[in-house]
Amino acid sequence: MTDSADLALAHRLADQADEIARHHFRAPDLGAEDKGDGSPVTEADREIERALRASIRAEHPGDAFIGEEFGAHGRSSRRWIIDAIDGTASFIAGDPEWSTLIALETHGAVTLGMVSAPALGRRWWATPGTGTWMGPCPSNPSAPPSRLTLTAGGSARDAAIGIWPPPSRLSETERAAAARLAAGTATVLPALNWSTPDHATPPPSKPSTGSGTCHGALLVATGKLDAFLLLGAGPWDIAAVIPIVEEAGGTFSDLSGQRRTDTGAALFARPGLHQQLLSMARAAN
Known part of the structure; x- marks a missing residue:
């Protein structure tokens, strides 16, 4: 401790x-x-x-x-x-x-x-x-x-999720997972075609832009988003926000369901949604 x-x-x-x-x-x-x-x-x-x-x-x-x-x-x-x-x-x-x-x-x-x-x-x-x-x-x-303190979410189909970085910076496998989550939820930020690597013009803004926070996971911890997926990340991008989300009542894992910071992927979610979202993302692999 x-x-x-x-x-x-x-x-x-x-x-x-x-x-x-x-x-x-x-x-x-x-x-x-x-x-x-x-x-x-x-x-x-x-x-x-x-x-x-x-x-x-x-x-x-x-x-x-x-x-x-x-x-x-x-x-x-x-x-x-x-x-x-x-x-x-x-x-x-x-x-x-x-x-x-x-x-x-x-x-x-x-x-x-x-x-x-x-x-x-x-x-x-x-x-x-x-x-x-x-x-x-x-x-x-x-x-x-x-x-x-977070309240429990309902169905992932009604959820709002943030995903970062944009598709042009993701691998094919990462884009597939992101696209599955974008298609299976009600709202995705930024609103892009996550299935293609096309470069958006102008470049998209981060989900946290204009929110009064500075990290997508904080959008979950503060109740502004139901979930956030960060891909291609290092431990320094993930570690600090894990206890912040979890102690607020939320959940964290990589896309294999493990609580690791060294696999490049981090899924943060409001309580009650994590397993639903994880199942969506896995189905893309």
Whole structure:
């Protein structure tokens, strides 16, 4: 289990990341470039990851660390999983829906998740058994956090689901699963033909765009969507939001039904819908 000291450290790490990100956000020169996989990266991404790794090492020198930009460091039963800026494209564009994702994995299970979105002024966090909370960032004693609790869903046929990334960035197998879910539910965001790899013009917006959140899984945790499917993802894209969705009452697995962060797929859902959606997605394989 994660203790209160780990949660306090996660808040301090988030404050540190927020400060660095604010310094770079909407700056004239972000030092943006494309990585080998075509995704963007900025000097802010790198600076935040370096700073958080140094802070964790100073407080817990035996803990392991993995980040999107610089990979894995160390081996331990405790591992911090960091995405310095999730939504770098939005960060570069000057849009507010980006965040830092912070997770702690203990003995292979994620025991702490935090998402800090300073441009939105919001932070979400959860640890097992303590609920999911949303509050301002940085923490403000005069504005106490609110607890998020989900109600059960009904039929998946009536559900609204978000899927990301768009079909042009998915494999044939991933597109088949996405298309099956899109066809079997009432609403899909973005509203695309998920069965073809055609490039949409203009490029589609993320499901979270304009929602006041910054990650599709948060749309589930806050009750704005019934489900969210993320494909082609790394552990840093998934880990932090697992306890946030689950402690609100929702569910998580990859497309094989396992609670893993290393298979590239993550399905988050309102309670009562997960198995129905998983069956739809599997039927496409």
